[in-house]
Amino acid sequence: MRARITFTKQGALRYTGHLDLHRLWERAMRRAELPLSYSQGFHPQPKISLASALPLGFSSRGEVLDVRFNEEIPTQEIADRLKDSLPRDIHITQVESVEERLPALQTLVLSAEYQVHLTEPVQGSDLMRKIEEIKNSEALPRERRGRFYDLRPLIERLDLETEADGKHCLFMILAAREGATGRPEEVLNVLGIEPEYTRVERIRLIFKE
Secondary structure (H helix, E strand, O other): OEEEEEEEEOHHHHHOOHHHHHHHHHHHHHHOOOOEOEOOOOOOOEOEEEOOOOOOOOEEEEEEEEEEEOOOOOHHHHHHHHHOOOOOOEEEEEEEEEOOOOOOHHHHEEEEEEEEEEOOOOOHHHHHHHHHHHHHOOOOEEEEOOEEEEOHHHEEEEEEEEOOOOOEEEEEEEEEEOOEEOOHHHHHHHHOOOHHHEEEEEEEEEEOO
């Protein structure tokens, strides 16, 4: 059985890395006595795959993983058995059974939507002007780890809203393409906003149909 689990990652778990999150899920499934499937070989690994690594410090409302079990289990039972085995900062929002023959989960991710709360006051009109400049630009050359790429085609949405407390919030949809993935911190850099003055949350991952 191949099950797909959608979950939140909040609180202190924002600072849990990708590999540690993978181990956390493996331990939780063992405690829940779920029949995990393992790979073959000298170092068998549980067949758990996370859709997309979430940068340290980011929270999320919509992380996704696929897991394979050795037997069919009702999806509600999977959620119920995991409930008491997971830390409180992880909450399961959906469990569904998916086709075994589907491609690897990581290859299905098209883009990701982010909400970026600005924790320090900014001049809204100046920020809107910079956003419009980005939208109207033909290219945004960037360098990451010695490689040059164009950030502009990776920005599918970039909008600014004002919250009830008067502070500003950015919404971004950034593409995840082979060899290039849009990152919120890169967009913030172009806007002249220091990442430490923001709180970033991934709202959802967008998959191929």
